[in-house]
Amino acid sequence: MLRCNYFCLFSLVLSVALASCDGHHEIIDTSMQVGHVLCTDGRVMPFEECERLDKEPIAVVFHLGYDEKTEGKGYAVYLRDLSNEAFADSVGVAQGTSADLYAHDGNANTYEMYACNGCGSPAANAVFAMWRYGQSAYIPSVAQMRLLYVAKPYINHIIERCGGEPLPDEADEVWYWTSTEVSGQETSKAWLYSLGSGAVQETPKLQSHKVRPVVTLND
Template sequence: MTMRMKKLFSILAVAATVLLTACDEHQDFPDTAMKVTHILTTDGKVMPYETYEQSCKQAIAVVFNVNQREEMEGNGYAVYLWDIAPEAFADSIGVEQDTSCDLTAYDGNKNTFALYGTTDVKSPLAERVFDMWRYGQSAYIPSVAQMRLLYHAKDIINPYILKCGGTPIPDEDDDCWYWTSTEVEGQATAKAWLYSLGSGAIQETPKWQPHKARPIITIMD
């Protein structure tokens, strides 16, 4: 082996040593991406429970879905810590309240506004939700499709709801039915969908009946 080749191998060996040393000295940076079970506080901040626990902030909701679909608004959804007491979807029947009636649409926010804005009939349910609009966050009644997401996440988020002083999502047959904001296609003047957070079933229900609801919040940038 010539002297020139020996020098070349020596340079390559030094370079490899430097690269390996650099890799060994890498730093781990915290993962700041929003995740399911993160806590939404009244000032609009989203953080891991451990961070929330060390803060002086007030929790209002728990993240149950991180947006990975183009048809969804915002970055994800958080579920309110408490139920809304039973209210009627509408104070009378005979009027369509202009929801999409789409069982696959993530449009609870638009539906809730439609319920609130219908002039020919009042929605005690939507009015109760609008009374919650404070802290700069707009809670609304989830659509059927959004309730499906909540149903599949309930076992993961329930421990965090409890830690934050909220009411866990129930499994009991007699306590698991909630209003969605979706009217029944073809019967929208009289019925809307209830959703079972115990089984994942849906049931068309006369809109004058009082049932509870579980508001959600869209996480925006």
């Protein structure tokens, strides 16, 4: 009798296990990952889920970090470039960025560029003008552009699937403004960053170059 009970119990467990397998109950990882998309409602999800729910993507996650350098939970890059703009409309004025090549402070830098009383910043103005959906876009710092460069091979196909402009490889298209002024030359130069090679180049602020805005993920 005892042997029969054990056999019946084993059969019941096996039947339940097989039924579960037949039901294909897939466990979905809902944690935020590089390559997920930021939607207009502020939610972050895989592109396939965004498409299934008929949501509008506006940016792609390119960095996640829970260290003291990373703001919020990480960063997402917008789907398109802004047109060429100058870092400043005049020279002779330090615009108040940290000039730190290793700080993740693009958000604070962009605000300082925008709020500077000594001169205007067409690049910062262009970024402030695009703010929508509660997302505060900004010009990434040199350190944040490094993170974007590293992530480029993993996110470009997602940017394309979202209908955006992939980060370029062509030599004459890869240079972007950062929001970091050149230390010791803050009144006249800021850093350009190449998304083709990872190089930086100190550049007169009056020159016009592209901006690829990013956003901090806080939720």
